[in-house]
Each structure stands twice: as structure tokens, then as C-alpha cells.
Amino acid sequence: MKESKKKWRTWFQFPVEWRTSGRVRFLLYAGMAVLCFLLLMRDVLPHQYxxxxxSISSETIVSPVTKVDQTATEQARKQAADSVGKQYMIDDQLTDRQIKRIDTIFSDIRRNLSDQSLSDEEKISKLKDVLPAKLSKEFYDKLSQVDVDQLTEMRIVSREIVQDILSEGVRKKEIEKKRNEVDRSLVTSSLNSQARLIVRELAQVMIIPNELYDEERTEKLKEAARESVEPVPIKKGETIVAAGEVITEDQYRKLKELGFLKNQTHFWPYLGxxxxxxxxxxxxxxxxxRYQPDVHRDNVKTTMLLxxxxxTVTGMKVVALGQNLEWSTIGYLAPAALGTMLITLLLDLHLALWCGVLFSIIAGMLFNSENHLLFDFRYGLVALVSGSAGAFALSGVRSRLSIFRAGLIAAAAxxxxxxxxxxxxxxxxxxxxLLQSLSFGAAGALFSAVLTIGFLQHFETVFDMLSPLRLLELSNPNHPLLRRLLIKTPGTYHHSVIVGNLAEAACEAVGASGLLARVGAYYHDLGKTKRPQFFIENQMAENPHDKISPNLSKSIIIAHPRDGVKMLKEYHLPTPILDIAAQHHGTTLLKYFYFKAKEQDPAGQVLxxxxxxxGPKAQFKEAAIVGIADSVEAAVRSLSRPTPDRIENMVRKIIKDRLEDGQFDECHLTLKELDLIARSMCETLQGIFHSRIEYPEDVQGKGVKPA
Known part of the structure; x- marks a missing residue:
């Protein structure tokens, strides 16, 4: 069992350059994108036939969406456009020109007929030069005999007839019909028969087509007619083809419009x-x-997140495979809360809530079988609420049973x-x-809680991660290593408990993990159990260092971090706990034995x-704070009269010495944070080493009843 756990751990022990490499991080996200694409690719297209x-349809095919039937709509619009007739426009300029021409003709007739120097043949010859060529010989014969005094009335009648007919509009194909209307207009005229014949023939010649085809207006009306046609829909729920029915060309066309044909290539949906x-x-x-730089910089944490x-997406996909007409709302069973709960426990609540939003979007895509659109908001909303409720419920969790309690809260939500x-x-x-949907929703949240309990330990082991639950379990005094610490080195155990209290309060003051610091402090001096009598807090009588050389004492003392790390590895404790044990002393100097060695070697050969x-020096804040608390607790305990001022001076001196010695160079602690750490430790120490009253000695005769 231990060997298998060790093997699992080695799989994710990235080389240092890989652990922070941007290229590796990009490949991780790119690989996750490919996997998600493969999981979702079958859910972006409708079922195809x-x-x-x-051919005969083997099943009833119903439209899952209301969609515009483009072909039918185009046909309807074409019919509407074709129903619009040609549009014509009366050219008033042609009408005015013809009326003016009538006036000119009668002026020429009057001038020629009034010229007594001309013979009748000459008059007719000159009139032919100015009159329309279509007039008959009879017209000229009668015109030469007409009385000049009648010309004015003839002109007026001609004008009125031509004006009336042309004002109504004359099309080319109606020309003969309109010319025949001249006779009806002359019925009420007072002209004699000879004048009527002249006016009749002249008016007919003067009637020409003046109502012309208006192409621009015609096209505008046709376009208006097209736009007035409402789109012809293929309605949601409309039966396209019934089972056993022979598929017609129109039905086949509708299936093609909906993308139901297998021979169609669907490149764009996959691109989308x-x-x-x-x-x-x-x-x-x-x-x-931007908001989780610790996770972003660590590719192991990134791998765990992805x-x-x-x-979570795979779990939702498995549930989606069971969605059909009978279990149409099985999407509420999707374990979206699994992801948010695990991320809350392993990484961060805010990151879990953001992932919950992404899970809700994916749930809407996976369970959209009743809708041709890409998302079904119902399943996305339930996934969002369930995941968020589960994440919030795990804030400040204290036991694994709390995960199931969070599942109950998510189920209710x-x-x-x-x-x-x-x-x-x-x-x-x-x-x-409704009852089926409620059952699925509640079961999905509870199922997520059960899966969280099951997977949490595996993620903690495989990725060597520390969740609050695991830290709480490690802080249990019944843990074998803590039991060993208590039995073999009771003084060191008590020292570690006080260091844990100091470190936890200081970490919380600067925004670091107080729980990690406290648990790390419990185990930081575990190596002292190998040679407990060489450490002063465990010595009951004589000090063995008085009988050995400073160099040997130094070797024994310096070995305890290494021995502690070795013991912690045997019990497979998480890497952060091992790091605190290895780094809490950094590269500090063993001053007592150093100066003792110098006294014994006057020649100055001691380096x-x-x-x-x-070392190494502290690599993260919690390790540095545990190291400060370790030194502070031992130093303050050595004070004969630990007053608040003396405690504060001691604390700040220790922090200053470590700062000047470069022990904080690699853990990103700022001067402001060091000041907050000093204040926090002073407050905690003043509560531990508070002043006490002296009780008077027992008074003689105390307890004797008076006579």
C-alpha cells in the first residue's frame, strides 16, 4: 500500500523547470480544451437521418425548433412580387406639347386660308407641309372649304377633346380605343358636319400614348410586396415526416433546412x-x-484544477447519455457541485465559484436535447445554484461529515x-x-457530495495537496507521530503546541494559512524524538552537552530537522509539512555552541x-513564521520576568536578527508583514506568560475552630 502511494506521488513530481514553465501550462490548458471539445462535439448537432x-421514414421526425423555411418563404415572396402589375406614369409634358401643337396647327390653317393670293391647291400644299402626315385627302378637301370664322370654335373643341382623353392617360395598346372616344365627345358639339369631320380626324391624330411604363416604381412596389410577406416558419413541434410515410421532395427539403440529413457536412458548428x-x-x-497567482505559477496545482x-464535465457527459423522452429532465442529476466542492476544499472558494459559472454553461450545452439552440438555461441555472450552494456550505469546513451536510444544502437549493x-x-x-425533476436535482447534489468524499483523498494523495480537512485530521493528537512526540518528548510537544498557537495567529494577521502553520508547527520538531535528552526542554537532570564537544553537540542539534523530514516521509505526510520541518531553522547560526567552540579553540580555527x-531558507510565509515562533517561544520561556515590554523587545530582536541574517530573502515577507507578525506574537505571548499573584504562605493555626 505504501509503495503504491509512493508511486502515485512520483507521477506528479514535476521537474522544477516544468513546475513553473509557461509552455507546460499552455499545453495543459490546450489539452483540456481538446478533451472538452471531444466530450461536447456530439451535442452541438441535431440527430441526423x-x-x-x-424512401419510407422509419420514425416520426418532429422539428425541435421554430425555424424560417427559406425556400417556402422565397416562393411566397416571389408570388407576391409577381402579383404586382406594371406601373405607368402619365407624361404631362406630352399632353401639353400636343395641346400646343393643336394651337399651332390652327394658327397655320388660319393664316393659309386667309391668304387670298393663294389658290386652293396652293393652300392645301402649304397646309400639308405643316400638318401631320397621317391626315387623309378628304380632310384637306373639307379643310380648304371651311369658313375661317369657325376655326376658333374648332380649335377649342379639338383642345378639349384631346385634353380630356390625354389627361386620363393613354397607353400604347389602348390607342385605338382612346381614338374611338373622339366620336362620343363630338356628339354634344355644336359644330356642323364638315367641321366635325375635320376636328374628328385631327383629334384622333393628336392622341398619342402618354402613359408610359414606370420601371422604378414597379420595382419598388414589387419589393414592398416581397417585404410584406411574413416568413414561412417550420414550427417547433411540427411533424415533418410521420413514421411509415413516403418522403416527398418538400419534406426532404425541410429536413435539409433543419440539418437532419447525414450526407450534410457540418463544419461550422464544430468550428463554433x-x-x-x-x-x-x-x-x-x-x-x-489574475486572481489566483499561486495556482497559476504552480503547474501541479494547475494540473489538479484541470x-x-x-x-466534472465527464460526470455531466455520462448523465447526458441517459437523456431521452422518458427521462427528459435527467440533466438535473448532473454533478456540477462535485467540481465546486473539490476546488473549494483543495484550492479556493472564489476559484470554485468561477468554475461553477463555467460548469453551468457546459451543462446548458450538454442537456439541450429539447432545444435546437446551443444552451438550455434550465440545466445551466440549476447547476450554477447547486454548485454555488455546495461551495459556500464548505466554507470553514471542520470535518468530512461537513461535505455531506454541504450536499444536503446544495440539494435543497x-x-x-x-x-x-x-x-x-x-x-x-x-x-x-415536477416530482421527477425535484428528485433528480436533489439526488445530483447528494451524489456530488458522495463523489467529493470519495475523490478528495485521491486528489490529496496524487497531487500531494493539503485540504483543510486533511490538515484537521493531521492535527489530531492521536496521530501516531504526535503520540510519539508526546510520549518521548513531552517538553517538545508542549513547545510545539505553543509554537502552533503563535504561528497560527501570526499567519492569519498577514493573510497566510493559519491552519497550515499550526499543523506544521506540531510536526516541526519531530526529529527531536530520535535523541530527546539532547534538547533542553526534555532534560530533567544533567545536560549531556556538558560532557561532549561543541562540534558533536552541533551535529546532534543540526540533525533534528533532517531526522524529522525522514520520519514524516515514512508516514507520507504532505510536502508543505515536510518543508516546514526542513526550513524552520533556515541557515541560522547555533550561537551557543559556536561561541563555546571558539572559547575552546583560541587559535581561531572554528568556522x-x-x-x-x-537550510534551505524558508520558501513560503508559513515556514518562515513557524521558524520565528519557534525561536520566540524558546527565548521568551528563558526570560526570568516576562513583562510585556521585555517580551516585545525579545520578539522584535529575534525578527530583526533573522531579517539581517537574510533568512526571509526567499519567502516574500514584507517589512509591514513582519511588523504585524511581531504584534500578533506579542499579544499571544502576553496571554500565555501573563503575570500571576503570589499566594501567601500557609498561616499557622489555619483551619482551627475557635473555642
Whole structure:
């Protein structure tokens, strides 16, 4: 069992350059995008059928969405446009020109007929030069005999007839019909028969087509007619083809419009899905980069985050495979809360809530079988509420039983959301569907809690991560290592407990993990159990260092961090606990034995570097704070009269010495944070080493009853 755990651990022991490499991080996100794409690719297209015109449909095919039937709509619009007749426009300029020409003709007639120097033949010859060529010989014969005094009335009648007919508009194909109307207009005229014949023939010649085809107006009306036609829809729920029915060309066309044919290539939906998945993973990357820098810089934590993400999406995909007409609302069973709970316990609440938003989007995509659109908001909303409730419920968790309690809270939140959605759209099912949906919603949240309990320990082991629950379990005094510490080195155990209290308060003051510091402090001096009598807090009588050389004493003291790390590794404790044990002394100097060695060697052959701890220096805040608390507790305990001022001076001197010695160079502690650490430790120490009153000695005769 131990060997298998060790093997699991080595799989994720990235080389240092890989652990922080940007290229590795990019490949991790890119790989997750590919996996999510593969999981979702079958959910972006409707079910497709292998049919053809004339074949018999084996099942009833219903439209899942209301969609515009482009072909039918175009046909309807074409019919509307064709129904618009040609539009004509009366050219008033032609009418005015003809009226003016009548006036000119009668002026020429009057002038020629009034010229007495001309013979009748000459008059007719000159009139032919100015009159229309279509006039008959009879017209000229009668015109030469007409009385000049009648010309004015003839002109007026001609004008009125031509004006009336042309004002109504004359089309080319109506020319003969309009010319025949001249006779009806002359019925009421007072002209004699000879004048009527002249006016009749002249008016007929002067009537020409003046109502012309208006192409621009015609096209505008046709376009207006096209736009007035409402789109012809293929309605949601409309039966396209019934089972056993022979598929017609029109039905085949509708199936093609809906994308139901297998011989169609669907490149664009896959491209769209790729873009959506890339956007979701990009949002996760940007959020982690900006608001979770510790996770972003550590590719092991990034791998764990993406593993939880993939596990959750896979769980939702498995549930989606069971969605059908009978179990249409099984999407409420999706374990979206699994991801948010695990991320809350292993990484951070805010990161879990952001991932919950992404899980809700993916849930809407996976469970959209009743809708041709990409998302079904019902399942996305329930996933969001359930995941958020589970994450919030795990804030400040103190036991693994709290995970199940969080599952109950998430189940209640899911049930309330499902009921609200049903009341919003009550026609979406009956009471049986509602009860089924409520059951799925509650079961999904509880199932997520059970999976969280099951997977949490595996993620902690595989990725060597520390959740609050695991830290609480490690702080149990019944842990074998703490029991050993208590039995073999009771003084060191008591020292470690006080260091844990000091470190926890100081970490919380600067925003570090107080729980990690406290648990790390419990184990930081575990190596002293190997040679307990060589450490002063465990000595009951003589000090063995008085009988050995300073060099040997130094070797024994310096060995305890290394011995502690070795023992912690045997029990597979998490890396942060091992790091605190290895780093809490950093490279500080063993001053007592160093100066003792110098006294014994007046020649000055003692090197300071030989009396320093091998390190490494503290790499993170919690390790540095445990180291400060370790030194402070031992130093303050040595004070004969620990007053508040003496305690504060001692604390600040220790911090100053470590700062000047470069022990904080690699843990990112600021001067402001060091000041907060000093204040916090002073407050805690004043509560521990408070002044006490002296009790008077027992008075003689105390307790003797008076006579």
C-alpha cells in the first residue's frame, strides 16, 4: 500500500523547470480544451437521418425548433412580387406639347386660308407641309372649304377633346380605343358636319400614348410586396415526416433546412464549438492568472484544477447519455457541485465559484436535447445554484461529515430552483415531471457530495495537496507521530503546541494559512524524538552537552530537522509539512555552541559556516513564521520576568536578527508583514506568560475552630 502511494506521488513530481514553465501550462490548458471539445462535439448537432426522396421514414421526425423555411418563404415572396402589375406614369409634358401643337396647327390653317393670293391647291400644299402626315385627302378637301370664322370654335373643341382623353392617360395598346372616344365627345358639339369631320380626324391624330411604363416604381412596389410577406416558419413541434410515410421532395427539403440529413457536412458548428470551448478555458486561464497567482505559477496545482474540471464535465457527459423522452429532465442529476466542492476544499472558494459559472454553461450545452439552440438555461441555472450552494456550505469546513451536510444544502437549493423553473413554465410538464425533476436535482447534489468524499483523498494523495480537512485530521493528537512526540518528548510537544498557537495567529494577521502553520508547527520538531535528552526542554537532570564537544553537540542539534523530514516521509505526510520541518531553522547560526567552540579553540580555527543549519531558507510565509515562533517561544520561556515590554523587545530582536541574517530573502515577507507578525506574537505571548499573584504562605493555626 505504501509503495503504491509512493508511486502515485512520483507521477506528479514535476521537474522544477516544468513546475513553473509557461509552455507546460499552455499545453495543459490546450489539452483540456481538446478533451472538452471531444466530450461536447456530439451535442452541438441535431440527430441526423439517412433518408432520401421516395424512401419510407422509419420514425416520426418532429422539428425541435421554430425555424424560417427559406425556400417556402422565397416562393411566397416571389408570388407576391409577381402579383404586382406594371406601373405607368402619365407624361404631362406630352399632353401639353400636343395641346400646343393643336394651337399651332390652327394658327397655320388660319393664316393659309386667309391668304387670298393663294389658290386652293396652293393652300392645301402649304397646309400639308405643316400638318401631320397621317391626315387623309378628304380632310384637306373639307379643310380648304371651311369658313375661317369657325376655326376658333374648332380649335377649342379639338383642345378639349384631346385634353380630356390625354389627361386620363393613354397607353400604347389602348390607342385605338382612346381614338374611338373622339366620336362620343363630338356628339354634344355644336359644330356642323364638315367641321366635325375635320376636328374628328385631327383629334384622333393628336392622341398619342402618354402613359408610359414606370420601371422604378414597379420595382419598388414589387419589393414592398416581397417585404410584406411574413416568413414561412417550420414550427417547433411540427411533424415533418410521420413514421411509415413516403418522403416527398418538400419534406426532404425541410429536413435539409433543419440539418437532419447525414450526407450534410457540418463544419461550422464544430468550428463554433471549438471557439466556445477556447473562450471558456481562456476565461478560466485569465481568472487564475489574475486572481489566483499561486495556482497559476504552480503547474501541479494547475494540473489538479484541470483534472477536477475534466472529471466534472465527464460526470455531466455520462448523465447526458441517459437523456431521452422518458427521462427528459435527467440533466438535473448532473454533478456540477462535485467540481465546486473539490476546488473549494483543495484550492479556493472564489476559484470554485468561477468554475461553477463555467460548469453551468457546459451543462446548458450538454442537456439541450429539447432545444435546437446551443444552451438550455434550465440545466445551466440549476447547476450554477447547486454548485454555488455546495461551495459556500464548505466554507470553514471542520470535518468530512461537513461535505455531506454541504450536499444536503446544495440539494435543497437545487430543489428550490427546479420548482421555480416549473412554476415559471408550468406547461412544460405535469406533476409527475415536477416530482421527477425535484428528485433528480436533489439526488445530483447528494451524489456530488458522495463523489467529493470519495475523490478528495485521491486528489490529496496524487497531487500531494493539503485540504483543510486533511490538515484537521493531521492535527489530531492521536496521530501516531504526535503520540510519539508526546510520549518521548513531552517538553517538545508542549513547545510545539505553543509554537502552533503563535504561528497560527501570526499567519492569519498577514493573510497566510493559519491552519497550515499550526499543523506544521506540531510536526516541526519531530526529529527531536530520535535523541530527546539532547534538547533542553526534555532534560530533567544533567545536560549531556556538558560532557561532549561543541562540534558533536552541533551535529546532534543540526540533525533534528533532517531526522524529522525522514520520519514524516515514512508516514507520507504532505510536502508543505515536510518543508516546514526542513526550513524552520533556515541557515541560522547555533550561537551557543559556536561561541563555546571558539572559547575552546583560541587559535581561531572554528568556522561560522560549520555551525549553521544546512537550510534551505524558508520558501513560503508559513515556514518562515513557524521558524520565528519557534525561536520566540524558546527565548521568551528563558526570560526570568516576562513583562510585556521585555517580551516585545525579545520578539522584535529575534525578527530583526533573522531579517539581517537574510533568512526571509526567499519567502516574500514584507517589512509591514513582519511588523504585524511581531504584534500578533506579542499579544499571544502576553496571554500565555501573563503575570500571576503570589499566594501567601500557609498561616499557622489555619483551619482551627475557635473555642
Amino acid at each position: 439517412d433518408v432520401s426522396p421516395g 464549438l471549438g471557439i466556445v470551448v477556447s473562450l471558456l478555458l481562456s476565461l478560466l486561464f485569465i481568472y487564475v492568472d 483534472s477536477v474540471f475534466f472529471l 437545487s430543489a428550490v430552483t427546479v420548482a421555480a423553473l416549473y412554476f415559471l413554465v408550468p406547461v412544460d410538464g405535469d406533476w409527475v415531471v 561560522e559556516s560549520d555551525y549553521r543549519y544546512p
